Amino acid sequence: xxxxxxxxxxxxxxxxxxxxxxxxxxxxxxxxxxxxxxxxxxxxxxxxxxxxxxxxxxxxxxxxxxxxxxxxxxxxxxxxxxxxxxxxxxxxxxxxxxxxxxxxxxxxxxxxxxxxxxxxxxxxxxxxxxxxxxxxxxxxxxxxxxxxxxxxxxxxxxx
Numbered sequence: 001x002x003x004x005x006x007x008x009x010x011x012x013x014x015x016x017x018x019x020x021x022x023x024x025x026x027x028x029x030x031x032x033x034x035x036x037x038x039x040x041x042x043x044x045x046x047x048x049x050x051x052x053x054x055x056x057x058x059x060x061x062x063x064x065x066x067x068x069x070x071x072x073x074x075x076x077x078x079x080x081x082x083x084x085x086x087x088x089x090x091x092x093x094x095x096x097x098x099x100x101x102x103x104x105x106x107x108x109x110x111x112x113x114x115x116x117x118x119x120x121x122x123x124x125x126x127x128x129x130x131x132x133x134x135x136x137x138x139x140x141x142x143x144x145x146x147x148x149x150x151x152x153x154x155x156x157x158x159x
Contacts, residue, residue, distance in 0.1 A: 001026045002039035004047050009035060016051055018044075061135045062142050068108065069133055069144035076149035077101045083124060083154045093121035093152055098129060102148075124152045 001023045005013050009030075013019045018039050021030065030036035037043040079101050082090050095112040103109055116130040127150045135142035 003030055003036035004039050004043055005030075005036050007035050016047060058138055058142060061137055065133055065135055065142060065144050069146045071106070072102075072131065072133075072146045072148050075106060076151060077105050078151045078153055080153055080155035081124070087124040087154065089122050089124070089152070091122075093150070098148075098150060101150075121150070121152055124154055126151055 002018060002020055003026050005015055005017045005019060008014050012021065019036075021036075026036065026038075031038070037047075077098070079093055079097055081093065084090060095115045095117070098115055099110055099112045110131065110133065114132045114134060116132060121127055128147045129150050131146050131148055133144045133146060
């Protein structure tokens with residue numbers, strides 16, 4: 001019996017796949033639990049239309065993410081920190097500091113888990129920080145990697 005999967009099912013297939021399954025498995029498990037539809041002409045047309053809509057959404061999402069990645073790659077942020085002798089920081093600049101400054105300067109939220117540090121930032125200067133941006137809706141399929149310029153500068157007293 002041919003069915004169209006409405007969800008990812010381990011051992012059977014992914015959402016939208018048309019699979020040949022045993023009639024008992026379809027009647028007793030997949031159809032009653034709304035995990036699949038019968039593969040008839042009407043349901044095939046509905047699934048095809050849904051796939052087209054999803055592909056269109058992916059295109060829009062990819063364009064938006066690419067635009068944001070370009071904006072980030074051209075931008076730079078300044079993080080003011082308290083320092084000791086020789087430009088050494090008291091502590092280090094964290095991913096939270098970078099996320100907060102991006103939100104403040106550029107008005108965008110990013111996930112701190114998407115920021116990749118090679119070494120902790122413990123001195124003033126210019127750093128290139130890698131950020132792996134992911135689509136909110138299609139995070140496993142659409143992503144961009146961008147380098148952001150981060151200036152770590154000494155915070156003046158009284159500010």
